[in-house]
Amino acid sequence: MLLGRKLGMTSIFSENGEYVPCTVIEAGPCAVVQVRTLEKDGYTAVQLGYGDIAERKVSQPLAGHFKKAGTAPKRHIKEFRMDNITVAPGETVTIENVLKVGDMVKVSGTSKGRGFQGVMKRHHFGGVGMTSHGQSDRERAPGSIGSSSYPSRVFKGMRMAGRMGGTRISIRNLEVLDIMPDQNLLVIKGSIPGAINSIVEIVKL
DSSP: OEEEEEEEEEEEEOTTSOEEEEEEEEEOOEEEEEEEOHHHHSSOEEEEEEEEOOGGGSOHHHHHHHHHHTOOOEEEEEEEEOSSOOOOTTOEEOHHHHOOTTOEEEEEEEOOOOEEEOHHHHHOOOOOOOGGGTOSSOTTOOOOOSOSSSSOSOOTTOOOSEEEOOOEEEEEEEEEEEEEGGGTEEEEESOOSSOTTOEEEEEEO
């Protein structure tokens, strides 16, 4: 498990000449802020911190939390549940400690917010059509949304216009193509959710 920052997309050529789109992530280094135990907390987990932040910008309770762990204040904190914990508070987790080339990972992030969108962009509707029959203003309309006398209401889950994006999305089975430990860079195959510089979570499968 690692926290990272999406830097953008690029492409590489494989050994057999195949064109492969990939995403570059600045993964870690992450500080171990806290370790949850079964005896004290009822479950086992590791709390990681990523991204330095000035101490004056951290609340006093959080400042004490970081001081107890023996780490500098971090901007982002995330807890990962796991069974076999081999790290202790104050330690640093880097890419080479967790991943190697060829591993499969799950990446989670927040997708780009698109605001209020219509049915064609949000749900890939084809439009009402019939443009040759006087339908001058119906090209991108949703059309009928329900019956009249029965059921006299609109069913729940009806695909309609509304807020799109800005939700948590996880993509599994992404292959690690390259690792650059000296720069904390991770290259994975394919695309991941989120805008450039957004925070993502990386979990080894």
